[in-house]
Amino acid sequence: MGQYSAVSGIKVLDRAVAIMMAVAPHPLSLTELCETTGLPRATAHRLATALETHRILARGDDGRWTTGTALTSLGTGGRDQLLDAARPVMSDLVDVTGESVQLYQLTGTSRTCVAAQEPPVGLQNTVPVGSQLALTSGSAAKVFLAFGSPQLRETILPQVTFDPEELGDVEKQRLSESVAERELGLA
Incomplete structure (x- = not known):
């Protein structure tokens, strides 16, 4: 070798x-x-x-x-500074919205769930940590595409299920949402 x-x-x-x-x-x-x-x-x-x-x-x-x-x-002894910083913010988001919250990392031309938190009651949209999802739909996909490289956009935009014009709004508002893009009936 x-x-x-x-x-x-x-x-x-x-x-x-x-x-x-x-x-x-x-x-x-x-x-x-x-x-x-x-x-x-x-x-x-x-x-x-x-x-x-x-x-x-x-x-x-x-x-x-x-x-x-x-x-x-x-x-770093199993400590990930990004995850440490994200956990309290994710908890606050769950408390305020009552919705599931995931943190994704860009992995090539897909995204990988690196952390997830669920509300104590109500609908739980569990995305298992380690799951890889396409960048063609969903709010996290829009964020990666809005702030990603031109090469990433060029590769992925022809395949997206949402209106690519939404990416401009994501950039301006620093916020992304999706309704029934990844899975029918889920926001």
Whole structure:
């Protein structure tokens, strides 16, 4: 295997760690990842995608793999500063609105739920932490697209289920809402 060559005897683990070590210094394309690790393209892609699911890797707008937020969380003793800051705000939102609240992270051309809070009573629209959702509908998708890169918009806007003109309102108001976009009957 490429530059990182520690061997534990557990092949899949050795390969996954080689991928993580390869992207640690700077983002890599799949081709560069294969060149650096010496892994076949299908293997590198399968493992990188699995690591992305666990937020160990993330894909940028340009498709390059980089380290994900789970590594930051692990490196800070399991504490994620963003999540620590978001939790009280999320609780306040649940209290004020009586609705479920989720926090998403952009992962390539989708979004991953990194935190969720539910109201104690009433409708609970649980999105499990770790769930990946498309950027084609929903209020969080609008926020990512309104404030995302031109490349992200170019890729996603042809597929959205809402009026792209809404993104201008999201930028101005710094607020996004959706009614029955992701799931019929849910706001």
